[in-house]
Amino acid sequence: MVKQETWERVVLKKLELPNGMVVPNRIMRAATWMSQAEENGICGDTVIETYGKIKAGVVVTGFQYVMHEGQAVKRMISNSRPSDVEGLKRLVAAIHASGGLAAAQLVHCGSRSLPRVTGIDAVFGPSEMDAPQPKGDVVRVKAMTVEHIERVTQAYANAAKRAVEAGFDLIELHGAHNYGLWQFFDPSFNKRPVDDPFTGLTIEGRCKAMVDAVIAVRRAVDIPIQVKVNSSSDTVSSKEVGELAKKLAEAGAYCIIISGPNPSRNPKDEGEAYFFDDATVIQSIVRGSEVLVGLVGGIRSPETVVRLLTGDGNSQAAFDVVQLSRPLISEPALLSRWTEEAKIGNQEPARCISCNHCLAAGLKGKVRCVQFEEK
Ligand SMILES: Cc1cc2nc3c(=O)[nH]c(=O)nc-3n(C[C@H](O)[C@H](O)[C@H](O)COP(=O)(O)O)c2cc1C
Numbered sequence: 001m002v003k004q005e006t007w008e009r010v011v012l013k014k015l016e017l018p019n020g021m022v023v024p025n026r027i028m029r030a031a032t033w034m035s036q037a038e039e040n041g042i043c044g045d046t047v048i049e050t051y052g053k054i055k056a057g058v059v060v061t062g063f064q065y066v067m068h069e070g071q072a073v074k075r076m077i078s079n080s081r082p083s084d085v086e087g088l089k090r091l092v093a094a095i096h097a098s099g100g101l102a103a104a105q106l107v108h109c110g111s112r113s114l115p116r117v118t119g120i121d122a123v124f125g126p127s128e129m130d131a132p133q134p135k136g137d138v139v140r141v142k143a144m145t146v147e148h149i150e151r152v153t154q155a156y157a158n159a160a161k162r163a164v165e166a167g168f169d170l171i172e173l174h175g176a177h178n179y180g181l182w183q184f185f186d187p188s189f190n191k192r193p194v195d196d197p198f199t200g201l202t203i204e205g206r207c208k209a210m211v212d213a214v215i216a217v218r219r220a221v222d223i224p225i226q227v228k229v230n231s232s233s234d235t236v237s238s239k240e241v242g243e244l245a246k247k248l249a250e251a252g253a254y255c256i257i258i259s260g261p262n263p264s265r266n267p268k269d270e271g272e273a274y275f276f277d278d279a280t281v282i283q284s285i286v287r288g289s290e291v292l293v294g295l296v297g298g299i300r301s302p303e304t305v306v307r308l309l310t311g312d313g314n315s316q317a318a319f320d321v322v323q324l325s326r327p328l329i330s331e332p333a334l335l336s337r338w339t340e341e342a343k344i345g346n347q348e349p350a351r352c353i354s355c356n357h358c359l360a361a362g363l364k365g366k367v368r369c370v371q372f373e374e375k
Contacts, residue, residue, distance in 0.1 A: 002302045007342040010309050011302075015057070015321065017224045018254045021169055023101055023321075025057040026309055027335050030257075030296045030323035031105035031172060031228065033062035033076060035362035041065070041078025043087030046366070052094035053332040059100040060172050060323070061091065063107040063179075066159035067152060070108030070180060071118050073363075079106065079159040088166035096167070103170035103226070104163040106217075108152050110180030111141040111189065124148065126184050126198065126209075127191040149198060149209060152180070156213045157220035164221045171217055175210050175248075176228045176259045184209035185244060188235040207244050211251045218252035226255035226294070231278030233261050238278035242285025249291035257294040257323060258282055264326065266354045267298030273308060274298045280317060287316060296323035301349040302338050327352040330369035 015023040036047040051059060064079035065071040071078075077091075078084050088104070095102040111125030114133065123131060125141040133139050144152070160171050175181040183189035185207060190200030199205030210227065217225055227248050232238040245256045258279040265274055275297045283293045295308055299322050311317030327334055327350035334350055341347040357370035 001345060002306050002342060002347060004342045004345065006306060007302065007339065007347075010306050012339065017170070019222065019224055021101065021224075023057040024099070025335070026321045027056050027305070028058040028103075028294065028321055028323040029054050029056040029060060029100070029328050030325035031060040031062055031174065032325045032329065032367070033073060033362065034367045035073070035075045036366055037075045037077045039075070041071075041076060041080070042084060043077060043091045047077070048090050048094045050332075051091055052098050054095070054098055054100065054328055055333045055335045056100045056324075056328065057321075058103050058170060059095045059098070060103040060105050060170075063105045063109075063174050064159065066106050066108055066155040069118055069120050069122075069124065070110065070113050070152070070155075072107075072109035072112050072114055072179070074117055079104065079162055080155070082162070085162050085166050088162065088168070092167040101169040102167065103172045104159070104166075104168045105172040105174050105228070106156055106159050106163070107174035108155065108180040110183045112179055115139060125180070126189050126200065129189070129191070143192070146197060153209070153212045153216045157216040160217040160221045160223075164223060168223065170223055171221065171225045172257070173210070173213055173217065173225065173227045173253075176230045176257075176261075177263055178230075178233075178261055181210045181213060182230055186230075186233055186236050188233070203240065203243055207247045210244065211247050214248055214251040214253050224254045225252060226257055227253045228257040228259055228296075231258045231260045231275040231282065238281040239285065241278070242282040245282055245286050245291065245293075246289065249286060249289050253291065255292040255294055255320065256282070256286070257296055257321075259296050263297060264354070264356055264359065265298060267300055268354065270298065272298050272300050272304045276308075279319070283317070283319070292320035294321035294323055295319045296325065298354070299324055300327060300352065300354075302342070302347040324350070326354060326356075326358060329358045329367060330372055
């Protein structure tokens with residue numbers, strides 16, 4: 001059981017961002033595609049109503065595509081045109097009214113973009129290869145030219161400018177889950193030769209696309225940048241991710257959020273906070289630098305939140321923030337519930353059972369908690 005005093009001291013502890021803005025607590029809503037944007041990617045009433053109910057220190061939006069060719073699913077939020085700004089403004093207003101700061105998650109999905117969704121007859125990634133598509137289809141990925149990669153980097157910067165125009169407080173770059181930026185870092189996707197500036201054969205070459213995106217966004221806007229990365233993969237060690245995290249911090253990221261491939265697992269099988277072991281390796285590599293480290297994936301109980309934020313008594317091992325996704329699909333006001341329950345010494349874990357039916361519902365129409373929906 002977590003004492004009220006501990007909850008308030010550890011979880012409701014304010015976080016000062018590098019630009020002096022203050023986050024009211026240490027729980028962020030993890031980026032979550034809600035399948036609720038309009039067909040053309042504009043934020044309409046449904047998405048705005050959903051976000052207005054979420055209680056968190058920072059609410060990271062579902063991934064927003066920065067170029068139409070980099071869209072991976074239907075009803076994703078677009079941040080690729082000036083006409084997107086009005087809807088994004090209303091989205092930010094809803095998040096602010098609910099009490100959190102607003103972070104725009106930006107992405108180009110690389111070879112995970114879907115021609116079926118974009119209507120563009122090609123997908124682009126670091127290297128030519130076959131990419132599996134839904135329903136067993138396979139599509140041939142075209143290798144981006146250096147000029148193409150530079151256009152994508154610029155698209156991140158342009159999207160960040162639109163995010164600022166819309167009132168967002170932070171940017172989160174999506175460098176995880178095998179989408180575009182991660183693909184350049186992971187040699188199983190990046191087969192570019194050694195004489196290419198984005199080569200998959202050196203750590204510098206593999207980091208360059210993600211580092212360049214941070215630099216471009218930092219030059220374009222004056223709000224804090226966090227980057228979500230995989231903790232490791234079959235072909236990338238957590239130590240290498242630690243090296244990447246150091247370079248992202250040098251480039252100007254204030255915080256690294258640790259996730260992993262196949263991010264939405266079941267903590268009943270693997271234990272809560274299932275990327276913890278790799279995340280501690282990454283954290284030990286960046287320790288001593290100013291960069292903050294956050295963790296996402298399977299965090300379900302107040303005790304785990306406190307354990308992660310305190311390092312279980314070892315401040316050197318403490319994470320600075322934690323992110324939650326599925327629990328806040330099921331209970332958007334979970335943080336308020338936990339805070340109320342802390343006062344009577346009886347906090348119940350999140351009711352989310354990690355069944356992923358929310359995700360399946362999204363593919364059919366709208367992300368929602370199927371398990372506990374009102375009948
Ligand atoms: C419906 C759904 C949509 C998601 N959309 C995104 C997304 O847009 N961007 C992202 O980085 N992760 C996305 N994720 C992954 C979550 O942010 C998170 O990393 C993962 O679900 C593990 O956290 P959890 O156990 O708290 O759910 C999504 C997950 C779900 C279930």
